[in-house]
Amino acid sequence: MPRKSKARPKPARVRSGTTARPLARSAARLAGRSAARPLAGTVTLRVNGLAQVFEVGRDLETSTTLAWLLRERLGLTGLKMSCGEGACGACTVLLDGKPVFSCMTLAVEAAGHEVETIEGVSEDDPVVQAFAGQCEPGYGTAVQCGFCTPGYVMAARGLLAENPRPTLEEVKEGLSGHVCRCGCYAGIAQAVLHASEKRGGRGGAR
Amino acid sequence: MKAPFKQRRERKFIGGYRPRIDGLEKATGRALYADDVSVRRRFPDLLHAKILRSPYAHARIKDVDATEAEKLPGVKAILTFRDPEVARLRPTSAGWTDGVDTVSYERMMWKKFRDRRVLDDTVRWVGDEAGVVVAAESEAIAEEALRRLKIDWEVLPFVLDPLEAMKPGAPAVHPEVTATNVLSPDPVGGENVFLAKGDVERAFAEADVVVEGTSTYHNANQGSLDHWCCTAKWDRDGLTIWSNTYEADQTRMHVSQMLDLPIDKVRVVCHYVGGQFGRNDTGEQPFYLFTALLAKRTGRPVKFRHTRREAFHDSRQPAIYTGKLGARKDGTITAASFKAVGNIGAYADHSMFALKFAPAEAAEVCFAHIPNLRMEAYGVYTNKLPACMMRGVGNSQLNLVLAHVVDLLAEKLGMDPMEVVRKNFGHQWETLPDKSLSAVLEEGARRIGWQEKRHPPGAGPVLEGTKRRGVGFSFHPGWHAAWQEMRRGQIQVSLRLNPDGTVLLDAPTVETGPGSNTCNVLGCAEALGFLGIRPEDVHWIASVDTERSLKDTVQTDSAVSFLQSEVMAEAALELKAKILALAAEKMGANEQELDIVSGRIVRRGSSEAGTDFRKILWQGDLVPIAVVASRKPIAEKTGVPYLGAFAEVEVDTATGRTDVLKLIILNDCGTVMYASGAEAQQLGGQVAGVGESLYEEIVYDRATGVPLNFNWVDYKIPTMADMPDIEPVLLEVWRGAGEYGACGIGESVLTCTPRAILNAIHHAIGVRIDEIPVTPQKVLAALGAL
Numbered sequence: 001m002p003r004k005s006k007a008r009p010k011p012a013r014v015r016s017g018t019t020a021r022p023l024a025r026s027a028a029r030l031a032g033r034s035a036a037r038p039l040a041g042t043v044t045l046r047v048n049g050l051a052q053v054f055e056v057g058r059d060l061e062t063s064t065t066l067a068w069l070l071r072e073r074l075g076l077t078g079l080k081m082s083c084g085e086g087a088c089g090a091c092t093v094l095l096d097g098k099p100v101f102s103c104m105t106l107a108v109e110a111a112g113h114e115v116e117t118i119e120g121v122s123e124d125d126p127v128v129q130a131f132a133g134q135c136e137p138g139y140g141t142a143v144q145c146g147f148c149t150p151g152y153v154m155a156a157r158g159l160l161a162e163n164p165r166p167t168l169e170e171v172k173e174g175l176s177g178h179v180c181r182c183g184c185y186a187g188i189a190q191a192v193l194h195a196s197e198k199r200g201g202r203g204g205a206r
Numbered sequence: 207m208k209a210p211f212k213q214r215r216e217r218k219f220i221g222g223y224r225p226r227i228d229g230l231e232k233a234t235g236r237a238l239y240a241d242d243v244s245v246r247r248r249f250p251d252l253l254h255a256k257i258l259r260s261p262y263a264h265a266r267i268k269d270v271d272a273t274e275a276e277k278l279p280g281v282k283a284i285l286t287f288r289d290p291e292v293a294r295l296r297p298t299s300a301g302w303t304d305g306v307d308t309v310s311y312e313r314m315m316w317k318k319f320r321d322r323r324v325l326d327d328t329v330r331w332v333g334d335e336a337g338v339v340v341a342a343e344s345e346a347i348a349e350e351a352l353r354r355l356k357i358d359w360e361v362l363p364f365v366l367d368p369l370e371a372m373k374p375g376a377p378a379v380h381p382e383v384t385a386t387n388v389l390s391p392d393p394v395g396g397e398n399v400f401l402a403k404g405d406v407e408r409a410f411a412e413a414d415v416v417v418e419g420t421s422t423y424h425n426a427n428q429g430s431l432d433h434w435c436c437t438a439k440w441d442r443d444g445l446t447i448w449s450n451t452y453e454a455d456q457t458r459m460h461v462s463q464m465l466d467l468p469i470d471k472v473r474v475v476c477h478y479v480g481g482q483f484g485r486n487d488t489g490e491q492p493f494y495l496f497t498a499l500l501a502k503r504t505g506r507p508v509k510f511r512h513t514r515r516e517a518f519h520d521s522r523q524p525a526i527y528t529g530k531l532g533a534r535k536d537g538t539i540t541a542a543s544f545k546a547v548g549n550i551g552a553y554a555d556h557s558m559f560a561l562k563f564a565p566a567e568a569a570e571v572c573f574a575h576i577p578n579l580r581m582e583a584y585g586v587y588t589n590k591l592p593a594c595m596m597r598g599v600g601n602s603q604l605n606l607v608l609a610h611v612v613d614l615l616a617e618k619l620g621m622d623p624m625e626v627v628r629k630n631f632g633h634q635w636e637t638l639p640d641k642s643l644s645a646v647l648e649e650g651a652r653r654i655g656w657q658e659k660r661h662p663p664g665a666g667p668v669l670e671g672t673k674r675r676g677v678g679f680s681f682h683p684g685w686h687a688a689w690q691e692m693r694r695g696q697i698q699v700s701l702r703l704n705p706d707g708t709v710l711l712d713a714p715t716v717e718t719g720p721g722s723n724t725c726n727v728l729g730c731a732e733a734l735g736f737l738g739i740r741p742e743d744v745h746w747i748a749s750v751d752t753e754r755s756l757k758d759t760v761q762t763d764s765a766v767s768f769l770q771s772e773v774m775a776e777a778a779l780e781l782k783a784k785i786l787a788l789a790a791e792k793m794g795a796n797e798q799e800l801d802i803v804s805g806r807i808v809r810r811g812s813s814e815a816g817t818d819f820r821k822i823l824w825q826g827d828l829v830p831i832a833v834v835a836s837r838k839p840i841a842e843k844t845g846v847p848y849l850g851a852f853a854e855v856e857v858d859t860a861t862g863r864t865d866v867l868k869l870i871i872l873n874d875c876g877t878v879m880y881a882s883g884a885e886a887q888q889l890g891g892q893v894a895g896v897g898e899s900l901y902e903e904i905v906y907d908r909a910t911g912v913p914l915n916f917n918w919v920d921y922k923i924p925t926m927a928d929m930p931d932i933e934p935v936l937l938e939v940w941r942g943a944g945e946y947g948a949c950g951i952g953e954s955v956l957t958c959t960p961r962a963i964l965n966a967i968h969h970a971i972g973v974r975i976d977e978i979p980v981t982p983q984k985v986l987a988a989l990g991a992l
Binding site: 071072073074075077078079080081082083084085087088090117118119121123128129131132133134135136137138139140141142143144145146147148149150153171172173175176177178179180181182183184185186187188189 | 207208209210211223224225226228229230231232233234235236237238239241242245246247248429430431432433478479480481482483513514718719720721881882883885886887888889890891892893894917918919923924925926927928929932933934
């Protein structure tokens with residue numbers, strides 16, 4: 001079920017210094033104007049709370065995917081590229097709080113929206129902690145090679161935001177758009193149920 | 207909460223349930239992979255390479271006109287088979303090594319089958335790498351350049367079916383290797399009949415009961431999420447390659463030998479790898495070479511990465527197996543024969559490993575008590591995807607027929623198949639029944655409810671009008687004991703103890719997911735138990751860099767988990783001696799009088815509390831105490847442990863749909879090194895096993911040889927929604943050599959699953975399906991409903 005975004009818009013902060021030079025210049029130009037009013041030929045995304053301004057034709061094309069932009073231009077390599085066609089979930093990020101496949105989302109579609117990548121998630125996040133720590137006997141670990149993990153963490157956060165107390169069946173259904181070729185499904189499901197408990201939802205682990 | 211496994215011998219850290227050491231790094235997205243270290247932000251002048259792919263199942267490039275492609279802005283170099291730096295490269299093979307050690311060109315494992323040329327003008331399957339590669343400013347530009355090439359193709363006749371390919375007059379795929387498409391006997395695999403014992407024909411003639419069955423394995427794809435890639439960069443005459451190969455040292459050797467560079471001028475760097483599963487179970491691929499040549503030509507870093515479609519460059523080897531057993535009325539097997547025809551696809555690679563080497567290894571430890579035995583195999587070229595290495599190579603295919611004919615025999619004799627297994631199978635160093643195998647069977651039977659759920663095949667209760675349930679099992683010998691890893695050569699580790707008691711552990715291995723890094727840290731902390739340190743005090747070096755690391759222990763056979771720990775146990779003793787020598791000097795004592803207990807230096811026989819070893823180290827020169835140990839795996843023949851899988855299925859006879867209700871996977875590990883990791887392997891193996899059994903298959907258009915589902919929309923990989931209830935069972939019954947006496951399990955965990963499911967389907971509906979994947983169509987056809 002699609003859920004209306006509950007992500008509160010944060011005041012845009014302009015990142016400087018760490019972005020590539022052309023971006024920093026664009027950002028500087030933006031800083032002189034109202035952040036709300038987009039410049040002609042530029043695209044502004046808020047990524048992990050920071051406004052990022054890109055110039056169409058130089059930083060990205062209209063055909064550039066959100067995944068490419070985040071990885072290659074911003075160096076946010078937590079999301080992974082694998083199937084490139086929305087069949088594996090490794091590239092999942094949150095767009096206004098809802099999970100999207102960033103390989104299937106054009107960068108320009110994300111303009112004006114809030115993008116959250118795994119880099120924007122705190123290490124203390126209950127979902128991150130549950131994935132990292134899963135070792136309950138009988139369920140293995142939630143992580144093996146780790147390539148799919150950031151995608152799962154983002155999707156699980158989206159799932160729990162929508163349904164704070166999922167049953168095992170709901171977790172299986174909710175995360176069935178993702179592939180873990182190492183096959184950590186039992187551990188992942190357990191991690192999500194544990195995270196749900198920790199976040200204060202009831203239900204939770206078996 | 208499920209019951210944890212019980213250790214045979216209690217240990218401090220080894221065998222524990224705990225988080226992976228890289229869990230947090232991976233869950234936060236901080237863990238780096240080859241694709242991450244080569245993004246544009248890190249390499250602003252990066253070029254991308256794309257190779258021409260064959261549109262034909264068999265063809266030759268007569269001519270290439272690249273004029274239009276070269277004109278495209280952003281194209282920086284086009285390399286073809288005609289360029290001198292390409293043409294001078296020696297013919298090679300993707301089966302250079304046996305996947306576990308580093309070998310030179312002269313010592314490569316399949317010298318008779320050097321059937322690959324880098325950028326060949328001849329192509330042999332739809333999707334084969336053809337003789338042109340482009341480097342451009344972006345992948346899109348490189349792809350467009352390939353589209354603008356004018357290629358004059360000579361289309362050649364092709365063959366897809368191995369039985370057709372064996373017939374006289376069939377198109378020859380590699381006339382330079384074999385005129386008949388059948389690989390000739392070779393020094394590693396042996397003769398076509400690679401095992402012959404006793405008089406099989408006579409024994410069959412004299413047997414009370416003879417059964418014969420066939421099974422056909424299909425062509426699953428390894429399906430790593432992390433596509434194989436490399437980035438090549440030259441600095442004067444030195445070449446650096448960042449890659450997600452899983453054997454850094456072998457890759458360095460391959461590049462050095464093929465490009466004729468001194469070994470020290472090639473540096474290979476590997477970070478985490480997003481899944482292996484046999485994907486690149488060879489130390490080389492042509493792409494390392496042409497990417498390096500493009501980087502040389504352009505003077506810029508060049509990256510080559512498979513797309514999802516290109517990741518279908520290898521598969522499990524489809525094999526048609528025939529098995530035959532002869533037995534006395536009491537169930538004693540007197541004769542067995544197995545024959546395999548493997549569709550190896552367009553290149554030989556390691557196919558003889560799958561067809562002969564692995565089955566011969568299994569026979570040695572499983573068929574030792576069968577007096578008359580014959581095993582033969584034929585590897586046949588076709589114009590399909592090369593098919594060879596995948597998790598459980600060769601053993602998966604053999605198992606599909608083995609537990610099939612055992613089930614047939616038991617049915618014919620009216621015996622419990624478990625009794626037939628106990629009576630006949632086991633290795634030659636123990637009497638029957640084999641203790642390990644018996645333990646696996648007993649525990650599996652108990653957990654699945656074997657006695658209660660067995661009914662005559664197809665005669666169980668009908669549920670919801672059309673559904674029937676059944677149980678089945680399969681068993682297999684393990685094949686990753688230390689003595690089976692002898693061909694690896696030396697295993698190297700180093701320990702550096704800092705004055706504050708922390709340890710820098712260089713136990714190089716490319717971490718592809720199985721968790722051997724955590725095993726290493728636990729093994730190190732366990733070996734250094736006398737220092738009283740914890741796993742948290744051990745820092746494991748995550749990346750392998752051939753310029754800085756020792757030789758990496760190749761991440762295959764799932765054996766890294768214990769091989770390096772065995773060497774660490776030895777290194778720890780040397781480290782202890784060095785600490786004692788320092789302590790003796792600082793304390794003015796004789797080192798023979800001293801000992802280290804729980805981190806304290808004490809005088810032997812004294813009851814004093816002693817001195818914390820760190821205090822002694824701080825009094826020294828503060829140079830870390832370093833030990834490098836290098837040793838071959840222990841050769842002592844200790845037999846092997848067994849494994850088994852038990853399945854319960856529900857088959858809907860109206861729709862043909864099979865649901866796996868429950869899977870029990872049992873592995874005797876000897877010693878469990880890391881329980882959470884081992885269980886994760888067991889669980890993951892079942893997911894992959896269910897995929898192979900029910901869903902996964904590469905489908906071809908027979909008229910053209912075009913593969914139809916080289917993508918993850920049409921090639922179905924199980925997701926969480928498809929996951930059955932799985933019980934992982936770890937056992938410690940068998941005992942290997944060395945301090946731990948452990949055995950690798952990560953490959954074998956899925957070996958038994960397809961046959962366990964197939965036997966359960968037979969038990970449910972009373973008819974046999976001998977081919978995987980078991981699609982609803984096959985079930986309905988078997989039931990005569992189609």
